[in-house]
Amino acid sequence: MTAFKIPLRQYVGLLRHYLRSQRSSIMGLAVLLVAGLAMQLVNPQLIRYFIDSAQQAETNEALWIAAALFIGVSLLQQLVTVAATYISENVGWIATNKLRGDVAEHCLRLDMTFHKSHTTGSIIERVDGDINALANFFSNFVITLASNLLLVVGILILLFREGWIVGAGMSVFVVLAIYAIQYIRKFAIPHWGKLRQISADFYGFLSEHLEGTEDTRANGASDFVMHKFFSLLRVWLPVRIRAFLGWAAMWITTLVVFAIGNAVAFALSAYLWRNGSITIGTVYMIFYYTELMAKPIEKIRTQMEDLQKADASIVRIRQLLDTEPAIRDGAGTPLPAGPLPVTLDDVTFAYESGKATLDGIDFRLEPGQVLGLLGRTGSGKTTLARLMLRFYDPQSGVIRLGDVPIRDAKLYDLRRRVGMVTQSIEIFQGTVRDNLTFYDSAISDERIVRVLGELGLDSWFRSLPDGLDSKLESGGGGLSAGEAQLLAFARVFLTDPGLVILDEASSRLDPATEQRLEAAVTKLLHGRTCIIIAHRLATVQRADCILILDNGRIAEFGNRETLAADPESRFSRMLEVGMEEVLA
Numbered sequence: 001m002t003a004f005k006i007p008l009r010q011y012v013g014l015l016r017h018y019l020r021s022q023r024s025s026i027m028g029l030a031v032l033l034v035a036g037l038a039m040q041l042v043n044p045q046l047i048r049y050f051i052d053s054a055q056q057a058e059t060n061e062a063l064w065i066a067a068a069l070f071i072g073v074s075l076l077q078q079l080v081t082v083a084a085t086y087i088s089e090n091v092g093w094i095a096t097n098k099l100r101g102d103v104a105e106h107c108l109r110l111d112m113t114f115h116k117s118h119t120t121g122s123i124i125e126r127v128d129g130d131i132n133a134l135a136n137f138f139s140n141f142v143i144t145l146a147s148n149l150l151l152v153v154g155i156l157i158l159l160f161r162e163g164w165i166v167g168a169g170m171s172v173f174v175v176l177a178i179y180a181i182q183y184i185r186k187f188a189i190p191h192w193g194k195l196r197q198i199s200a201d202f203y204g205f206l207s208e209h210l211e212g213t214e215d216t217r218a219n220g221a222s223d224f225v226m227h228k229f230f231s232l233l234r235v236w237l238p239v240r241i242r243a244f245l246g247w248a249a250m251w252i253t254t255l256v257v258f259a260i261g262n263a264v265a266f267a268l269s270a271y272l273w274r275n276g277s278i279t280i281g282t283v284y285m286i287f288y289y290t291e292l293m294a295k296p297i298e299k300i301r302t303q304m305e306d307l308q309k310a311d312a313s314i315v316r317i318r319q320l321l322d323t324e325p326a327i328r329d330g331a332g333t334p335l336p337a338g339p340l341p342v343t344l345d346d347v348t349f350a351y352e353s354g355k356a357t358l359d360g361i362d363f364r365l366e367p368g369q370v371l372g373l374l375g376r377t378g379s380g381k382t383t384l385a386r387l388m389l390r391f392y393d394p395q396s397g398v399i400r401l402g403d404v405p406i407r408d409a410k411l412y413d414l415r416r417r418v419g420m421v422t423q424s425i426e427i428f429q430g431t432v433r434d435n436l437t438f439y440d441s442a443i444s445d446e447r448i449v450r451v452l453g454e455l456g457l458d459s460w461f462r463s464l465p466d467g468l469d470s471k472l473e474s475g476g477g478g479l480s481a482g483e484a485q486l487l488a489f490a491r492v493f494l495t496d497p498g499l500v501i502l503d504e505a506s507s508r509l510d511p512a513t514e515q516r517l518e519a520a521v522t523k524l525l526h527g528r529t530c531i532i533i534a535h536r537l538a539t540v541q542r543a544d545c546i547l548i549l550d551n552g553r554i555a556e557f558g559n560r561e562t563l564a565a566d567p568e569s570r571f572s573r574m575l576e577v578g579m580e581e582v583l584a
């Protein structure tokens with residue numbers, strides 16, 4: 001058979017791990033399948049008995065018994081099939097759900113580097129598509145394979161009982177049949193692999209562009225996207241046709257092979273019957289067994305095929321599970337309480353080994369100080385903020401909060417003590433409460449309502465139909481830009497961090513909202529160290545220190561008033577020209 005990509009040990013390991021809790025269901029399943037198998041083997045014997053007694057026609061009683069048995073066994077067989085399907089579906093779903101949970105959890109633990117380099121579509125394909133492909137592997141594979149092999153062996157043994165010629169003839173046929181089907185398969189399989197790859201590409205492409213519909217349309221890229229769409233479809237169709245032709249060829253081969261098998265069975269039985277060595281009932285039985293043989297051979301073939309699909313999925317899931325987060329959690333040195341002092345010591349960072357985005361950044365903020373972080377677009381301001389929260393680690397240099405290098409703190413602790421308000425707030429589908437607390441039930445409703453009030457969101461809050469239980473749309477569709485920003489502030493207030501990083505929205509808001517935001521920022525800064533990535537003069541005026549980034553390097557750092565008073569400084573020139581113009 002075709003070589004598999006993974007060692008047997010891994011299959012066994014996977015099956016063991018995910019089926020451990022379901023031992024009794026699997027035992028039950030095995031018993032049912034063996035019982036079903038036995039009934040399949042018994043039925044032809046009953047028919048033979050029926051035919052032979054009918055010919056002798058002495059009494060009707062034997063016929064009745066044979067008929068009743070045949071019907072009874074057939075019915076029972078159906079019941080067994082239903083029960084076995086039910087159990088195996090359950091086993092498969094419980095196992096794959098467990099795996100799905102593990103993979104999803106793993107994806108959540110992976111960091112920005114991973115999520116930036118994988119489209120949502122491709123992650124969904126892993127968590128859903130690939131794992132679905134494993135359902136059968138978990139629930140059915142071993143048992144079906146074993147029971148169908150047993151069935152083939154059982155049929156052959158029963159045929160040998162009728163005479164070695166019949167047995168030997170059928171054994172040769174089975175070997176040839178499997179060989180022929182395997183041979184034709186070789187031509188069909190590669191196309192299936194290609195088909196799956198193309199469909200993954202297609203859905204990756206689709207989900208990426210559905211997420212960005214608004215941008216696509218706004219930028220007039222619709223034609224380009226449609227062009228790409230159609231070219232993907234054009235590649236898809238011929239591959240699909242070839243894959244299905246391959247499948248049809250396989251199917252026809254199977255039909256022909258079994259027609260030949262039947263012919264052989266007929267020829268042999270006719271010969272033996274003329275000899276007088278078998279009865280007409282036996283002739284029918286041999287014929288019936290030959291027909292029955294098609295089923296397990298077909299099943300074994302589909303199981304092996306399925307294993308190969310599972311194989312590819314297992315490899316991909318393994319790869320995903322083996323991807324280690326680049327950010328390792330710290331040992332757990334506790335961060336100091338209250339406003340946090342910040343020290344950056346010669347910090348250098350580059351995204352994916354490119355040119356340094358931040359180069360030799362070196363500064364210190366006293367507890368409670370406000371830093372205004374300025375710089376043209378692309379100068380590295382947001383990147384600096386990401387480093388503070390350890391979304392990425394710098395390649396060299398150390399960031400300290402108080403005396404604690406942030407690599408030594410627990411990530412959970414770090415992200416609780418450092419709050420970030422980004423340019424675009426992520427609203428997920430859920431209640432207002434969950435959006436604000438991120439499911440932290442330790443935060444009381446009173447506190448949430450108080451914070452909303454402090455931020456001037458009380459009239460918005462009163463307009464909600466179900467208070468904190470009101471649903472928000474994912475993406476924040478129902479919120480104005482100002483409200484979204486204020487909600488982001490509320491999140492920060494609720495965790496009460498010692499350092500706040502505020503990546504100010506560069507878009508302009510209406511004056512009333514501006515005012516509310518101003519008041520909220522004042523509250524936000526109180527008793528906290530703060531880094532504000534500022535786009536507007538009003539915000540800059542709050543800063544104690546100013547840091548101007550230029551191409552990832554510090555162009556200027558110092559006390560705001562000193563810099564403003566120095567006509568030579570970049571900052572004072574910026575103020576002169578109007579910083580909105582310089583930084584826009």
Ligand code: ATP
Pocket residue numbers: 116351352357375376377378379380381382383384
């Ligand atoms: P803006 O004022 O427009 O928000 P910024 O100063 O915040 O700009 P950054 O977002 O820090 O700029 O980007 C700094 C540089 O790093 C840019 O050249 C940008 O292209 C690059 N960059 C940002 N994010 C990534 C990323 N995830 N992967 C690779 N490069 C990135």
Ligand code: MG
Pocket residue numbers: 381382383503
């Ligand atoms: Mg930015």
